[in-house]
Amino acid sequence: MVKAIVGANWGDEGKGKITDMLAQESDIIVRFQGGANAGHTIVNNYGKFALHTLPSGVFYDHTTSIIGNGVALNIPVLFREIQSIVERGVPTPKILVSDRAQMVMSYHILFDQCEEERLAGKSFGSTKSGIAPFYSDKYAKIGFQVSELFADEAYLRDKIANVCVQKNVILENLYHKPAIDPDKLYEELMEYKEMVAPYVCDVSAYLWEAVQAGKNILLEGQLGSMKDPDHGIYPMVTSSSTLAAYGAIGAGIPPYEIRQIIAVCKAYSSAVGAGAFVSEIFGEEADELRRRGGDGGEYGATTGRPRRMGWFDCVASKYGCRIQGATDVAFTVLDVLGYLDEIPVCVGYEIDGQVTTDFPTTYLLSKAKPVYETLPGWKCDIRGIKKYEDLPENCRKYIEFVEKHIECPITMVSNGPGRDDIIYRK
Numbered sequence: 001m002v003k004a005i006v007g008a009n010w011g012d013e014g015k016g017k018i019t020d021m022l023a024q025e026s027d028i029i030v031r032f033q034g035g036a037n038a039g040h041t042i043v044n045n046y047g048k049f050a051l052h053t054l055p056s057g058v059f060y061d062h063t064t065s066i067i068g069n070g071v072a073l074n075i076p077v078l079f080r081e082i083q084s085i086v087e088r089g090v091p092t093p094k095i096l097v098s099d100r101a102q103m104v105m106s107y108h109i110l111f112d113q114c115e116e117e118r119l120a121g122k123s124f125g126s127t128k129s130g131i132a133p134f135y136s137d138k139y140a141k142i143g144f145q146v147s148e149l150f151a152d153e154a155y156l157r158d159k160i161a162n163v164c165v166q167k168n169v170i171l172e173n174l175y176h177k178p179a180i181d182p183d184k185l186y187e188e189l190m191e192y193k194e195m196v197a198p199y200v201c202d203v204s205a206y207l208w209e210a211v212q213a214g215k216n217i218l219l220e221g222q223l224g225s226m227k228d229p230d231h232g233i234y235p236m237v238t239s240s241s242t243l244a245a246y247g248a249i250g251a252g253i254p255p256y257e258i259r260q261i262i263a264v265c266k267a268y269s270s271a272v273g274a275g276a277f278v279s280e281i282f283g284e285e286a287d288e289l290r291r292r293g294g295d296g297g298e299y300g301a302t303t304g305r306p307r308r309m310g311w312f313d314c315v316a317s318k319y320g321c322r323i324q325g326a327t328d329v330a331f332t333v334l335d336v337l338g339y340l341d342e343i344p345v346c347v348g349y350e351i352d353g354q355v356t357t358d359f360p361t362t363y364l365l366s367k368a369k370p371v372y373e374t375l376p377g378w379k380c381d382i383r384g385i386k387k388y389e390d391l392p393e394n395c396r397k398y399i400e401f402v403e404k405h406i407e408c409p410i411t412m413v414s415n416g417p418g419r420d421d422i423i424y425r426k
């Protein structure tokens, strides 16, 4: 059976923890989109890890971790990440990399940096990991696929020469940077070849067989619904689809095999990067939630940037779950809210004097003002609780209030960062 674990919000909802937890009963975990621009934080018996490229199931010795064709593959980052977990005592993981995955090249990172500098104050808040230039090249059909590393030298050199002509015009004339040397680029590719060779696989054929054999497969998404280039807050989005539906494409499996879609929703909101964020809060109120949030504060796993904070947004989350096609919601980081006397929840957007619960397109979103309802807090620590009935009444009311407004069943409640901090609901 194939399950997808995806974000219903802006990312950083705790997908890594849910994936790590469900990986216990899974055979294969697949990353199907995105690159090393966002991270998952995982706490388990080996310690605390921030993963950027490896799937979050990599800590078990019974799982196979797969980098699907939809990923923006940064080979040196993958290589370093494998080394860093092995150095900390994790058994050498079984990793497969799709021969159809494309590679983030050093010039993608350079272009990302140059473009952010050029845009200055109007930038999109890129993590400068090369993701937008990478996907632009993929769809402009000038990207490098892993399979091409194994092509003959003449073919590769010819392609490199072509790519350099185009890249160098922009580098020299728009960004005023030195041109790319085609020989250096060839060397770069050969280094990547050496690093990735042991892992390369026809992933979609491998997964097809695994599906036939009834294996349990998890598709692990990066970021969340709001960052999807089609259905999110364009243009303040990422460059690959963050939706479960894309899991079929980015892993190479039939779409109808995805039987369960777990949308991970955080009990309050946080976001990184630019863009409208209707239920955003500021000042001391935001600082306190940021300080207490997640596991050790709401700061980016890749960049260390402080995340923007806000109250739970039912409008964005209802839409986020619908667009993911969620069958289940995993409601995370609920324990963090235990310090509040009262908890505001955004239940509607007021746009031009009208209140709506439908998530609008970006232009209208920029005019939206939050409509809040305030719920009483539960004023205690709920970590360690294992049964839903044992949660304080106000905490259950908060969960049930959110469930009603997002119109999707909350079947899991996460009350701590660890694997076992989970409460299942029917």
Ligand code: GDP
Pocket: 007, 011, 012, 013, 014, 015, 016, 017, 038, 039, 040, 041, 042, 043, 223, 293, 294, 295, 296, 301, 332, 333, 334, 335, 336, 414, 415, 416, 417, 418, 421
């Ligand atoms: P992801 O990108 O969706 O995997 O999310 P991140 O890993 O970036 O951010 C989630 C943060 O919340 C991490 O630091 C997790 O360890 C932490 N976390 C996940 N679930 C819970 C929870 O239920 N309670 C608390 N306190 N922290 C959690």
